[in-house]
Amino acid sequence: MTRQSRVGLCAVGLAGLAALLAWGIAGLEPFGHYPGPYGTILNAVEPQERHAANVVAAVVFDYRGVDTLGEELILFCAVMGLAFLLRENREENTRSVRDRASSDAVRAVGIVAVPVVVLLALDLIAHGYITPGGGFQGGVAASAGLLLVYLAGDWRAMRRAGPLRLVDVAEAGGAAGFVVVGFATLIAGGAFLENLLPLGTFGKLTSGGTIPVANWCVGLEVSAAFVLIFLEFLEEIMAERARDR
Amino acid sequence: MIGVQIAALALVAAFGLAVVLVQDLVRVAMLYGIYGLTLVVLLVVFQAPDVALSELVVSMVAFPVIVVTALATIRRRERRGQ
Numbered sequence: 001m002t003r004q005s006r007v008g009l010c011a012v013g014l015a016g017l018a019a020l021l022a023w024g025i026a027g028l029e030p031f032g033h034y035p036g037p038y039g040t041i042l043n044a045v046e047p048q049e050r051h052a053a054n055v056v057a058a059v060v061f062d063y064r065g066v067d068t069l070g071e072e073l074i075l076f077c078a079v080m081g082l083a084f085l086l087r088e089n090r091e092e093n094t095r096s097v098r099d100r101a102s103s104d105a106v107r108a109v110g111i112v113a114v115p116v117v118v119l120l121a122l123d124l125i126a127h128g129y130i131t132p133g134g135g136f137q138g139g140v141a142a143s144a145g146l147l148l149v150y151l152a153g154d155w156r157a158m159r160r161a162g163p164l165r166l167v168d169v170a171e172a173g174g175a176a177g178f179v180v181v182g183f184a185t186l187i188a189g190g191a192f193l194e195n196l197l198p199l200g201t202f203g204k205l206t207s208g209g210t211i212p213v214a215n216w217c218v219g220l221e222v223s224a225a226f227v228l229i230f231l232e233f234l235e236e237i238m239a240e241r242a243r244d245r
Numbered sequence: 246m247i248g249v250q251i252a253a254l255a256l257v258a259a260f261g262l263a264v265v266l267v268q269d270l271v272r273v274a275m276l277y278g279i280y281g282l283t284l285v286v287l288l289v290v291f292q293a294p295d296v297a298l299s300e301l302v303v304s305m306v307a308f309p310v311i312v313v314t315a316l317a318t319i320r321r322r323e324r325r326g327q
Contacts, residue, residue, distance in 0.1 A: 137302055240325075244321070
């Protein structure tokens with residue numbers, strides 16, 4: 001195919017795309033106008049039905065709980081696949097590698113930042129169904145707290161703070177916990193992931209029924225999953241270092 | 246549309262373009278973090294704080310770390326292979 005015919009073909013495709021886009025945009029609601037009924041309905045009925053102040057969390061962990069369960073299992077499978085692949089081919093022992101942060105300033109700031117980030121993460125998870133936040137956001141933030149242990153301290157400290165076996169168990173436990181919530185509601189006589197627990201008072205940590213349980217399960221799973229990703233990727237670098245010696 | 250929304254959209258467009266135009270992969274990883282931050286601003290401006298928090302942790306923590314550590318491993322291996 002010559003360059004000219006390729007450009008011509010691309011131009012035809014782009015023109016078609018532009019026409020479709022223009023047609024689609026012309027049919028949109030005016031800017032800022034929300035036409036769908038579900039958001040409005042949920043905003044109106046959720047406080048009475050679920051008592052969770054953050055309607056988004058109620059949608060994620062309850063009304064659309066099965067979707068979230070699927071997403072959580074996707075993350076679980078992806079991280080498991082990554083761990084299998086990398087562990088299979090790794091030969092070096094990285095226990096001898098230290099890789100200490102050399103800058104005193106980085107160490108000082110990092111040591112202060114670790115507890116702050118971890119507390120912020122726990123706060124994001126704990127209040128996820130009352131204010132913006134939740135298990136996923138808080139979980140990734142918690143994994144960042146552990147990553148800071150490496151950035152401000154050294155590789156050995158991070159390995160000790162997040163032992164692989166414990167992280168594996170935490171990841172599996174978090175993923176399984178959500179499934180257990182679903183089956184528990186089945187056994188109790190409801191539908192899968194139906195909210196059968198007492199709903200509590202609106203705006204309190206005890207509100208939402210099964211939402212806090214699912215939220216903490218996801219928080220545990222996501223934080224462990226991302227810690228596992230960081231540990232495995234860093235382990236690769238450390239294995240290279242061990243080999244270079 | 247109000248001014249803040251236009252400014253947030255323009256920021257996202259500018260940094261999105263920058264991410265595409267920069268060639269060096271380590272710089273792309275760092276720039277992507279900043280681009281993610283502009284997306285966070287956009288999502289806050291459009292009143293989606295839950296999504297903003299997700300975007301914040303993914304683009305500022307997870308993505309850059311994965312890219313930078315993968316690049317570091319690859320470069321070390323390439324250096325040894327030479």
